[in-house]
Amino acid sequence: MKLIVGLGNPGKEYENTRHNIGFLFIDKFALSLGIKINKEKFNGLYNEILINGEKVILLKPLSYMNLSGEVVIKYKNFYKISIEDILIISDDLDLNFSKIKLKIKGSSGGHNGLKSIEYHLQTNNYKRLKVGISNNKDIPTKDYVLGTFTKEEKEKLNEVTSTIINILNDYIVMDFEKLMSKYNKK
Secondary structure, three states, rough: OOOOEEEEOOHHHHHOEEEHHHHHHHHHHHHHHHOOEEEEOOOOEEEEEEEOEEEEEEEEOOOOOHHHHHHHHHHHHOOOOOOHHEEEEEEEEEOOOOOEEOOOOOOOOOOOHHHHHHHHOOOOOEEEEEEHHHHHHOOOOHHHHHHEOOOOHHHHHHHHHHHHHHHHHHHHHHHHHHHHHHHHOO
């Protein structure tokens, strides 16, 4: 069983913000599978689907970014999911806009959602799909990450959508190191 978590903040006011890139892409992945993430349990929206014989849970924590780990640990424990089978989709200020990076483990890099997950899982050895949002040093970080996408940013995100959907489909069936070799650009 796999758990794929898209990070973001609930509510209309956060819908098209850079910090909600995890919600954006998990919704696009669900749409590509013909499902919606519309069931609620443990303060999260989720849905389950069988892909190539593997049960997959798609999850959007509703606890706000800084408390995401509280929701993730509840799903991990309830469904008895191994940490090795959890993938977190998040924004990353240190990557150029729309650049993608897969990581097998690592620090939170100051990302409060990842800090919360690391705290609740008691490890930083969980897989991540990071999507770059750049970093505009002229705008305070909180205002920047909670800012909405520009027209150009939306176009760039549309360009990488099919790649991210392919990554998530491959994640279900492929060894993660091979996945990183296939998609991480040198």
